[in-house]
Every structure is written in structure tokens, then in C-alpha cells.
Amino acid sequence: MASSRVIDIADLSLTFETNDGPVHALSNVSLGVEKGDFISLIGPSGCGKTTLLRVIADLEHPTDGSISIHGMTPEEARLKRAYGYVFQAPALYPWRTIGKNIALPLEILGYSKEERAERVRKGLDLVNLTGFENKFPWQLSGGMQQRASIARALSFDPELLLMDEPFGALDEIVRDKLNEQLLRLWEKTQKTVVFVTHSIPEAVFLSTKIVVMSPRPGKIHGQSRAARIARGAFLCRLRVAHADVTLVRQDSACLRRLGDPRCVLVFGFDLSEWRYATRCLREC
Numbered sequence: 001m002a003s004s005r006v007i008d009i010a011d012l013s014l015t016f017e018t019n020d021g022p023v024h025a026l027s028n029v030s031l032g033v034e035k036g037d038f039i040s041l042i043g044p045s046g047c048g049k050t051t052l053l054r055v056i057a058d059l060e061h062p063t064d065g066s067i068s069i070h071g072m073t074p075e076e077a078r079l080k081r082a083y084g085y086v087f088q089a090p091a092l093y094p095w096r097t098i099g100k101n102i103a104l105p106l107e108i109l110g111y112s113k114e115e116r117a118e119r120v121r122k123g124l125d126l127v128n129l130t131g132f133e134n135k136f137p138w139q140l141s142g143g144m145q146q147r148a149s150i151a152r153a154l155s156f157d158p159e160l161l162l163m164d165e166p167f168g169a170l171d172e173i174v175r176d177k178l179n180e181q182l183l184r185l186w187e188k189t190q191k192t193v194v195f196v197t198h199s200i201p202e203a204v205f206l207s208t209k210i211v212v213m214s215p216r217p218g219k220i221h222g223q224s225r226a227a228r229i230a231r232g233a234f235l236c237r238l239r240v241a242h243a244d245v246t247l248v249r250q251d252s253a254c255l256r257r258l259g260d261p262r263c264v265l266v267f268g269f270d271l272s273e274w275r276y277a278t279r280c281l282r283e284c
């Protein structure tokens with residue numbers, strides 16, 4: 001398989017049949033993810049981000065369209081353990097220690113005891129949980145539990161990492177730190193990451209490509225390549241319909257360099273600015 005295409009999604013739709021009638025969660029979504037991409041899916045709550053990630057992971061099945069992962073069906077990819085998945089909630093087994101939770105995929109994959117111990121040690125170190133190996137999940141804070149679940153998803157070194165708002169429940173300091181660690185890890189390993197967030201700063205900080213999803217039914221609204229253009233400054237150019245929209249983070253030098261009337265300037269990225277930015281996107 002010479003292609004660098006990791007995920008190929010074409011015209012994918014998903015409708016949930018519920019007692020209250022059909023819920024159109026995704027509508028004609030097309031998306032290509034290349035090897036080494038760090039893609040963030042952003043968009044308002046309920047727009048189908050989790051559903052799209054779950055389709056990639058074979059946890060939901062599309063009602064229409066096609067999807068392949070490394071040329072395989074999602075089911076084949078799941079059986080081959082082609083990806084690690086980090087859920088919004090930690091989802092650790094309460095009867096297993098943290099170390100044994102992290103080791104679980106390795107046990108299933110038949111790693112030796114020594115290899116498991118080494119990988120658990122590295123995983124704990126990566127998420128700053130060294131010393132907590134023998135604790136049970138309920139003895140850790142929610143944030144620490146989530147870090148353990150990240151270590152578990154990375155334990156078997158999958159090439160593709162699917163992350164659903166993994167840091168959403170963490171305090172900002174821990175979140176920033178984990179974002180930096182994740183970025184370093186990604187730079188080092190060149191893994192392919194699909195990351196769901198509703199945070200613009202997180203998406204801009206982490207991603208090579210940002211996919212903006214519109215409110216339900218989830219459609220892909222715009223895609224951008226994010227590029228770091230100066231220290232502490234990030235530029236991401238969103239191509240939406242026929243207009244280029246640029247979100248720029250707090251760096252006056254780079255703003256001056258841009259001088260583009262269609263720039264959307266986003267300072268600090270708080271919620272009102274997110275609303276402002278998305279409104280501008282809609283108006284394009």
C-alpha cells in the first residue's frame with residue numbers, strides 16, 4: 001500500500017433511527033486524512049464530531065457513503081488494532097489498577113510480561129503518572145484517569161490515534177501541558193491523529209489541518225492547513241465556500257504581515273470569540 005492516505009471518507013451520511021424519528025447526524029461528509037496529519041474536528045456541540053470519530057472506529061455504521069482506513073473497512077482496521085481511541089470519559093476498568101488498565105491492550109495483543117511492564121512504565125511517564133501504577137482508577141482524580149486512558153491508547157503504539165475531546169475535563173494547566181506533550185509525541189512519532197475538540201486554541205495549537213463542522217446534520221464546513229508562522233503565533237487559513245478566512249492568534253507582527261481584509265482576528269479565543277469566528281465563517 002504505497003498510498004499515504006490513511007482515512008478516506010466519501011459522501012458519508014449517518015441517520016440514527018430514534019423513537020422521535022430519524023436524527024440526521026452526518027450528511028455527505030467527505031474527508032481525506034494523510035499519513036502524519038494532525039486533524040482537528042471542531043464545531044458546536046451536537047454537530048456530529050463524536051459520531052464521525054465513532055464511524056472511523058467502527059463503533060457506528062454509516063447509512064450511506066464509503067469509508068476506508070489504510071484501504072481496509074473500519075471493521076478490518078479495528079480487528080487489526082490500527083488505531084488507539086481515547087474517549088471523552090476515561091472508561092477505565094475499576095477493578096484493575098492503573099498499570100493493569102494500561103497493560104490491557106498489550107495483554108490482548110500477547111505482549112510478554114517484560115514488554116508490558118516496560119510499555120506501562122513509559123506510558124505512565126508520558127502522562128506524568130509515574131508512581132500511580134498500583135492505584136485503582138477511583139483513587140485518582142478525573143484528570144489523572146483521563147491521562148491514564150491516553151497512556152492506554154498509546155500503549156501498543158498504534159499508527160492512528162483517535163481522540164474525542166480527551167482533555168475537555170482537565171484543568172487548563174494540565175490541559176496545556178498535555179497538549180504540549182501530545183504535540184511533542186506527534187512530532188517525534190509522526191503518528192496520524194484525528195482529534196475532536198470544540199476549542200479553537202486547542203485545534204490551532206495542535207493541528208496541521210482543521211476541519212470545521214457545521215451544526216447538525218454534520219457537514220464539513222471548511223478545511224484549513226494550520227501553520228506555525230512565528231514563535232507563539234499560529235495562522236490557520238480556512239477555505240470556506242469561495243472565501244479564504246484566516247484565524248490568527250495574538251501576534252501583531254503576523255497580523256501586519258497578513259493585511260488581508262478577510263482576516264478574522266481571534267484574540268485569546270474565549271467563547272465569545274469562538275461565536276464571532278463561527279458567525280464569520282457562516283457569513284462567508
Ligand SMILES: Nc1ncnc2c1ncn2[C@@H]1O[C@H](COP(=O)(O)OP(=O)(O)O)[C@@H](O)[C@H]1O
Nearest residue numbers: 016018023025044045046047048049050051052
Ligand atoms: N446513538 C444515538 N442515537 C440517536 N441519536 C444520536 C446517537 N448518538 C448521537 N446522536 C445524535 O447525533 C447528533 C450528533 O451527536 P454527536 O456526534 O455526539 O455530536 P458532537 O460530538 O459533535 O457533540 C446529536 O444530535 C446527537 O443527539
Ligand SMILES: [Mg+2]
Nearest residue numbers: 049050051164
Ligand atoms: Mg462529542
